[in-house]
Amino acid sequence: MTRKAVWRALFGVIAWAMMPGATASAVPAAAKQITIGAMSIVPLQLTVKAGETVEWINKDVVDHTTTEKNAKIWNVSIAPGKSATVVMKKAGSFEYYCRYHPNMVARIVVTAPGRK
Amino acid sequence: MRVRLGLIAGAACVAVMPAMAQHSKPNDAQIAHIAYTAGALDVEAGKQALAITRNPEIREFAEQMVRDHSAVNEQALALVKKLKVTPEDNATSKALAAQAAARRAELARLSGAAFDKAYVANEIAFHKTVNGALETTLIPSASNPELKSLLQAGLKLFEGHQLHAEHTAKATN
Numbered sequence: 001m002t003r004k005a006v007w008r009a010l011f012g013v014i015a016w017a018m019m020p021g022a023t024a025s026a027v028p029a030a031a032k033q034i035t036i037g038a039m040s041i042v043p044l045q046l047t048v049k050a051g052e053t054v055e056w057i058n059k060d061v062v063d064h065t066t067t068e069k070n071a072k073i074w075n076v077s078i079a080p081g082k083s084a085t086v087v088m089k090k091a092g093s094f095e096y097y098c099r100y101h102p103n104m105v106a107r108i109v110v111t112a113p114g115r116k
Numbered sequence: 117m118r119v120r121l122g123l124i125a126g127a128a129c130v131a132v133m134p135a136m137a138q139h140s141k142p143n144d145a146q147i148a149h150i151a152y153t154a155g156a157l158d159v160e161a162g163k164q165a166l167a168i169t170r171n172p173e174i175r176e177f178a179e180q181m182v183r184d185h186s187a188v189n190e191q192a193l194a195l196v197k198k199l200k201v202t203p204e205d206n207a208t209s210k211a212l213a214a215q216a217a218a219r220r221a222e223l224a225r226l227s228g229a230a231f232d233k234a235y236v237a238n239e240i241a242f243h244k245t246v247n248g249a250l251e252t253t254l255i256p257s258a259s260n261p262e263l264k265s266l267l268q269a270g271l272k273l274f275e276g277h278q279l280h281a282e283h284t285a286k287a288t289n
Contacts (some may be wrong), residue, residue, distance in 0.1 A: 103275050
């Protein structure tokens with residue numbers, strides 16, 4: 001490949017990347033969000049479909065975790081100002097809490113795909 | 117030993133209460149000082165624990181205390197600066213500091229499992245005392261809404277710490 005051809009190919013890639021929506025396919029479907037702020041979890045109960053992603057946003061100045069209570073199906077730390085995501089694979093009703101502040105408790109209900 | 121530790125923790129609560137009773141309606145500058153002092157004392161307690169304990173659960177708890185109370189105290193300092201309030205030393209802050217110094221001295225004589233149990237027992241007692249003060253005196257007395265809101269979030273945080281300390285006590289028994 002000549003130098004000119006290389007530049008042409010590179011320009012093509014850059015132009016494609018700059019097209020609106022060109023990267024949309026790389027972005028996963030919107031996650032259902034849960035906010036942690038002033039030591040409270042909002043909403044306290046969230047219903048999602050199996051396969052959907054849940055995102056916890058930590059607006060507090062302290063670390064939190066999202067930890068499934070019974071079998072620790074998920075257990076993720078969330079630093080202040082950061083967020084964490086978990087894909088809900090299994091249908092069921094799951095209570096979770098913050099391991100550092102066990103008075104912070106909430107629930108996620110995961111329905112089977114196709115069900116409301 | 118357990119009886120002795122219970123007495124130390126109980127004595128700490130009893131000694132701080134009269135100071136709060138005498139100043140049943142502290143002003144915002146005093147409230148800010150009490151809340152900041154309580155946080156700073158627990159940071160010191162956490163650092164002492166980290167220097168002594170080898171128990172991973174106690175270490176995790178102590179690290180969290182240092183991290184959480186430092187973060188909240190930074191937030192409190194930023195708020196008092198914004199509100200142009202100068203924290204004012206008072207009898208309750210002094211009582212808290214004196215009791216904490218006595219407890220640190222007691223704990224410094226211990227090591228191993230004895231230290232771990234004593235540290236967690238003190239953490240439970242300390243958070244109970246501070247939570248009681250926040251609920252019954254500090255939050256109702258705070259006049260600035262931002263300070264009141266910070267104290268309310270602080271109460272939820274400290275209640276979480278108390279519960280975590282209780283879980284840690286059970287897990288390390």
